[in-house]
Amino acid sequence: MAPRIVIVGAGMAGLACADALAAAGAQVTLVDKGRAPGGRMSTRRVETALGEAAFDHGAQYFTARDDRFLSRVAHWAAEGIVSRWPEAGEHAWVARPGMSALPRHIAGKHDVLQGRLVRAMVRKLDGWHIRLEEDTVGPFDQAVVALPAEQAAALLGMCDFTFGRVAASCPSQPCWAGMYVLPEPIAAPPVIRNAGAIGWAARNNAKPGRSGPEAWIVQADTNWSKQFLEREPAEVAPLLLEQFGLAIGASLPEPLHAVAHRWRYARSGNAAKRYLWSPALGLGACGDWLIGPRVENAWLSGDALGAAMIETMRDHRSAPGRASGIGIGVDRASA
Numbered sequence: 001m002a003p004r005i006v007i008v009g010a011g012m013a014g015l016a017c018a019d020a021l022a023a024a025g026a027q028v029t030l031v032d033k034g035r036a037p038g039g040r041m042s043t044r045r046v047e048t049a050l051g052e053a054a055f056d057h058g059a060q061y062f063t064a065r066d067d068r069f070l071s072r073v074a075h076w077a078a079e080g081i082v083s084r085w086p087e088a089g090e091h092a093w094v095a096r097p098g099m100s101a102l103p104r105h106i107a108g109k110h111d112v113l114q115g116r117l118v119r120a121m122v123r124k125l126d127g128w129h130i131r132l133e134e135d136t137v138g139p140f141d142q143a144v145v146a147l148p149a150e151q152a153a154a155l156l157g158m159c160d161f162t163f164g165r166v167a168a169s170c171p172s173q174p175c176w177a178g179m180y181v182l183p184e185p186i187a188a189p190p191v192i193r194n195a196g197a198i199g200w201a202a203r204n205n206a207k208p209g210r211s212g213p214e215a216w217i218v219q220a221d222t223n224w225s226k227q228f229l230e231r232e233p234a235e236v237a238p239l240l241l242e243q244f245g246l247a248i249g250a251s252l253p254e255p256l257h258a259v260a261h262r263w264r265y266a267r268s269g270n271a272a273k274r275y276l277w278s279p280a281l282g283l284g285a286c287g288d289w290l291i292g293p294r295v296e297n298a299w300l301s302g303d304a305l306g307a308a309m310i311e312t313m314r315d316h317r318s319a320p321g322r323a324s325g326i327g328i329g330v331d332r333a334s335a
């Protein structure tokens, strides 16, 4: 029978892991608390008097430098899911028509339970049971945690002290992101980096495959984001727009739409582990925080964990009984 594997988190890391495992014949279920897959690769749409506007309010683009990732990106490009975005740099790509299109495309091939917050993971004799708010799913032969480090630490800590400690010692940095629809185009380049309190700003409607009214995504730098972290979004939206105006030296028109989003765990740390995997427990972890704060790293982490899990399954088939008990053959952290 195909091994049953549950992946908690359907961001880029969880999806890459799912792809690798499903390609090897595993029966994969992803569980995610969000309304749609993608996590920090997300796109928001709003109706305005000038038509629909869209914002990539998490990841703005992704880089592709690793050969394995590059070859996957080439497939997505051939399918029309991603395009290069030269304004953001030589190695920059975006999904079309919004960043969320890529995780949605990958998730379409898998069984994904959306809108399901995982509260706990319990390993019993028959396998892993995943406790949700109102019910439990399982049993699964193996379980993967594919969440930002702080959220991973909470779940992993209940299952394995070492894994929990690795995640807990890899804190993320926050980011306030403002989304503004303006009544007319402003005189500014399509991409602005590190200007005053602004870490990044981009004209979303000018990215490849986008259209619609003048829509700006404005991200505060880490210091500003930390300083205003506990303020209300409604309070932050005009303050961040003011900072944007100061950064580009322009007085901005009254926006048709102004909303701020707080990403508490925006930029991951770097645990320098690539992934965590315990064959004995049948428990793994992947995510950007294991390599560094990028979409490409999240994909590489999930893909590498999937490969390690497949390797264990092959070993197990050729030598049944190996790495089957707790504490036997534990490879807690790969290099």
Ligand SMILES: Cc1cc2nc3c(=O)[nH]c(=O)nc-3n(C[C@H](O)[C@H](O)[C@H](O)COP(=O)(O)OP(=O)(O)OC[C@H]3O[C@@H](n4cnc5c(N)ncnc54)[C@H](O)[C@@H]3O)c2cc1C
Pocket: 008, 009, 010, 011, 012, 013, 014, 031, 032, 033, 034, 037, 038, 039, 040, 041, 057, 058, 059, 060, 061, 062, 063, 116, 117, 118, 119, 146, 147, 148, 151, 175, 177, 219, 263, 265, 266, 267, 286, 287, 288, 289, 292, 293, 294, 295, 296, 298
């Ligand atoms: C504002 C911002 C700008 C960024 N800009 C860039 C950029 O330009 N280029 C770049 O490469 N990267 C950028 N990043 C980073 C990039 O988005 C991440 O590195 C990458 O998306 C991380 O993927 P992941 O799968 O590791 O985690 P995530 O995308 O965070 O996925 C984790 C998933 O777990 C789910 N989840 C969390 N807790 C639970 C729970 N208890 N139960 C069930 N589900 C749960 C979430 O809903 C989410 O879908 C940016 C991030 C932010 C926030």
